Amino acid sequence: MTTDLKSLGWTAHFSRQAELIDEQHPVRVSAVHRSRLDGFSAKGDVSLSPTESAGVYAVGDWVIATGAAASGPLERTTEITRRAAGEESKPQLIAANVDTLGIVTSCNADFNVARLERYLAMCAASGCLPLVILTKADHCDDPQSYVRQAEKLSPLLSAVAINATDDEDVKRVNAWCSNGQTLALVGSSGVGKTTIQNRLTGIADTTQDIREDDAKGRHTTTNRNLRPTLAGGWLIDTPGMRELRLVDATEGVDEVFSDITELATQCKFNDCAHITEPGCAVRAAIDAGDLDADRLERWRKLEKENRFNTATVGENRAHMKRMQKMYDNGAEKGRFKRR
Structure with a gap:
């Protein structure tokens, strides 16, 4: 895919860090693998060899490509981080250079104020703007009651209740992922992140329904990817988080x-x-x-x-x-x- 740098999210913040010479060009990282980086650039899709360990890079990073080699990440505008799952005592990068963090939950038993506050703290520490996306609005008698509960948590927060299976309803999220803006989706497994992604990007990934007995779902997204949206922005979907442990927050x-x-x-x-x-x-x-x-x-x-x-x-x-x-x-x- 070929697109101009501005549409990819390239700004003066990044151009000030890069003095491009010869065959060098900026690349935005779309996926991080063990021994390679996939990315988008004004020259098209690229696959690069990282010059540093894979853990240094995050989806959404900007790097400078020299041939098939990628520089280290340019200084980020925002950085979403948590403490790594399990017993590891280290931070884990989730995404970088994200404008808005979309915290996805449901208008049912999955809605949990304590969990939302935890996500909001991570969001505030990262420098992103918070957006709470409430799914299953079509299964709820009063979805606006959930919107009001969410909006009480922060004056900076926006909240929207949608039916994630309705194309027109999901378009209400376009305002946060258009004109080169980047939206990242986080939340528990099965709350509808992949369904929202499919409708925002036009890409059909496998989805699994939320279990009706406990309002929880099974994990469907297994890695992070940066994808173009139909509205002209970018979307990062993330695997469902079984635990979110704050660090440096x-x-x-x-x-x-x-x-x-x-x-x-x-x-x-x-x-x-x-x-x-x-x-x-x-x-x-x-x-x-x-x-x-x-x-x-x-x-x-x-x-x-x-x-x-x-x-x-x-x-x-x-x-x-x-x-x-x-x-x-x-x-x-x-x-x-x-x-």
Whole structure:
């Protein structure tokens, strides 16, 4: 596919980083594989050999191609990251240079305020704008009630309730993936991300229905891809997340819970834990009915989790640097053989 750089999302932010010479040209990464990168460019589709490890790149990145070799990623405008699933203590890149993060959930039992706050914190930390896409609107008596619940969570948030199987209804999402803008979709498995993708892009991927007994679905998307939309923008679909663990998201948590963080500045003591301390503005707001006690507990949980994950990832990074330094020193002294 051939398209101009502006339509691909190329801006002055990226052009300032690239002094192109000879056969060099910008490429936007559409898929990351173990030993190659697929991408779009003004010259057409390309497949490149990365000069750095695959984990350094994310779908949506911009790189500079020299022949069949790709440079490291140019500095990103936004970066969506979580702590890697399982026991690994490292961050995992989900997508880069995304304008809007579409958080997909359903107008049924899948709708969960705590989960939405978690996604919103990740979104705020990444620098993207948040969009909540509520599917199964056709199976709900009052889908706007879900829209109102979502919109209460952030003044920056937009929410739309749609029937994901209706082409015309899904077109309401076009505003966030047109004119070179990039929309990334995240959410639990089976909530309709792939169905939305199919209608926004015209590409038919396999979908599986949500189970009616628990409103959950089975995993259908297995990797991330950047795809052109029918509206002239870009879409990144992601695999369903069984767990979303925040990392390096302090600013994101503070933004999502700005009502609590602002109240905390009014507490009598700077180190107030908002439990039984005298002069606590947060507890006073709860007693007055202006703040939900459950929301305070959700804030505590995310703030504690983010601190732990960020510290753990930091410790792992420091350990890896120490190990690399030991290896390099040993190689210089002939103790180890470089491969």
